[in-house]
Amino acid sequence: MxxxxxxxxxxxxxxxxxxxxxxxxxxxxxxxxxxxxxxxxxxxxxxxxxxxxxxxxxxxxxxxxxxxxxxxxxxxxxxxxxxxxxxxxxxxxxxxxxxxxxxxxxxxxxxxxxxxxxxxxxxxxxxxxxxxxxxxxxxxxxxxxxxxxxxxxxxxxxxxxxxxxxxxxxxxxxxxxxxxxxxxxxxxxxxxxxxxxxKVDKPMPRLRSLKTYKDGVLMVGDQGHLYYLKGSRLDQLQSNNRHDLMDIVPLPTGEALAVGDFGTIMTAAADFTLALAPVVDPNAEQAIDWEVMDSGTRHQLWGLWASPDDTLYACGEAGTVLRCKNPIENDVWETLPAPSELSVHCLWDAGQGGLYAGGQMGQIFRFDGDKWDKHYDLHLDITILAMWGTGPNSIYAVGDEGLILHWDGLGWQRMTSGTKSALYNIWGMDDEHILAVGDFGLILRWNGENWAEFHAGTENFLYDVWGDSLSNIFIIGLSGTLGHFDGTRWVLTPARARDDLLAIDGSSDVGPYVVGTSGNILRFEAGQWQPEASGITTGLRAVQVTSQGDVYAAGDRGVILKRK
Incomplete structure (x- = not known):
């Protein structure tokens, strides 16, 4: 039970x-x-x-x-x-x-x-x-x-x-x-x-459990016996119970439960419910780690990208593409011309090779600084969801129905993925070490010659992957899924939130950040995932860490956050 x-x-x-x-x-x-x-x-x-x-x-x-x-x-x-x-x-x-x-x-x-x-x-x-x-x-x-x-x-x-x-x-x-x-x-x-x-003044029955309680130690034992030890003083507490007590459950409120035979559950608190579930003051002030930027749009934002000079780009519904040229000194977002009326899900900056945008209907556009040109058309109702590359002449794109595309500087070619499942994101270290993640815990690994499955031990949808080396890779996904690869094996981390985690990014200096539904933000620090107060409940779908260590997040209703 x-x-x-x-x-x-x-x-x-x-x-x-x-x-x-x-x-x-x-x-x-x-x-x-x-x-x-x-x-x-x-x-x-x-x-x-x-x-x-x-x-x-x-x-x-x-x-x-x-x-x-x-x-x-x-x-x-x-x-x-x-x-x-x-x-x-x-x-x-x-x-x-x-x-x-x-x-x-x-x-x-x-x-x-x-x-x-x-x-x-x-x-x-x-x-x-x-x-x-x-x-x-x-x-x-x-x-x-x-x-x-x-x-x-x-x-x-x-x-x-x-x-x-x-x-x-x-x-x-x-x-x-x-x-x-x-x-x-x-x-x-x-x-x-x-x-x-x-030493005790009088015989005690067999003791079953010890737990820290207030400034001392609470002890429970057979026949309903309760004791409280503080320093060298031992006091017997009144339990009004003759059933054997088997364990103690410390509570965040500072109170504790004593539990035992015949369904016994006891607490010394005057109000049992408040001891377990204290009333939280909704007006209590909470330190907010992030500040809201003025994006100038209410469209849903799907992606963020930082170019090598730390120019920021955001993309989303109805062909939305935003740019912030100097986010540290001037946090003004400007709206760029729309590649099309369709949603843009991902961006990738090839430097002098131009800015690439992928989205609905399998279309990829390229921005030369003034206007967008259609660079590739799959001619299928398949959405391109993510892009990643090693340089202007090697760019990868993934999306619905197991879509994987590769640009080699001459043309876009469809790669054999071996799956019809959606692939939500892609990350790599070079052209011989790439991962793509998707439905039902799917991870595909590219070794320079072919794509093969790379099992992590979860069947939850995986929405993003990031790492700073081949022995430090993270995956995130449905219902708070968090996983880590140490170069030898995958380990699933106990989730800090049950909400879906939708995007991850980081750097070797600041580590990874994760964002998700309900405004959830997690930061990996000292080997643990720690929640950060975003100050919002709006869903977040993208996160970006710049080369300077600044962190940005974007999501529903055009929200863009900057970490203070």
């Missing part, structure tokens, strides 16, 4: 909505960077992934076809906890010393050096990993796949571990005592290389 709270009541009045999952096995832990990329682990090695739309089974739950029962195999080893880092890499632990790590979209086993059941895992701010389990087991790893067992003098069955800092841990669990006919909770602190037992 996975429950989701979004502040809206269901038909029965409940504020919690049960999500559709592909299995009926118990789930023990959940982790993710945001709602668009979540992972849940549980019984029979279950690993589920949520992409913002639906949960899918990634691993585990293998059925033996002969017995129609769960197979006795390593992949079905139960998992109990999961954690991860800011890049989306994750680690999960479970029975028999099982430790799995997520590499791209594949879960790989790491050698833990033990067969003892593991129950908890945490990561310190500096990236050190700690896993804990039965018989006082504590393992440590720097994240390189190598795990070492630490010398813990306590034989507790650790259920959970919390990193309080780079060199400080709090571990909790319990041991079964025959004379008490039950478990007795234990709390252990690790600091300055030493383990020490945290």
């Amino acid at each position: 996975v429950l989701h709270f979004d502040g809206t009541p269901a038909q029965d009045g409940s504020l919690w909505h049960r999500m559709d999952t592909p299995i009926r096995l118990p789930l023990h832990a959940i982790w993710g960077l945001d709602r668009s990329s979540l992972y849940a682990v549980g019984w029979m090695g279950t690993i589920l992934h949520f992409d913002g739309d639906q949960w899918r089974l990634q691993r585990g739950g293998i059925i033996d076809e002969r017995t129609e029962r769960f197979a006795s195999c390593e992949e079905n080893t139960p998992l109990f906890d999961i954690t991860g880092d800011e890049t989306g890499r994750a680690w999960a632990v479970g029975d028999d010393g099982m430790i799995l790590t997520l590499e791209g979209e594949t879960w790989l086993r790491e050698d833990s050096g033990t067969t003892i059941n593991l129950r908890g895992i945490t990561r310190t701010p500096n990236g050190q990993l700690y896993a804990v389990g039965g018989e006082g087991t504590v393992l440590s790893s720097s994240g390189d796949g190598h795990w070492e067992q630490m010398d813990c003098p306590f034989g507790s069955g650790f259920m959970t571990v919390l990193a309080l800092g780079d060199e400080e841990l709090l571990l909790a669990g319990g041991r079964y005592f025959i004379d008490q006919n039950g478990f007795r909770g234990e709390l252990v602190r690790y600091h300055a290389g030493c383990f020490e037992n945290v």
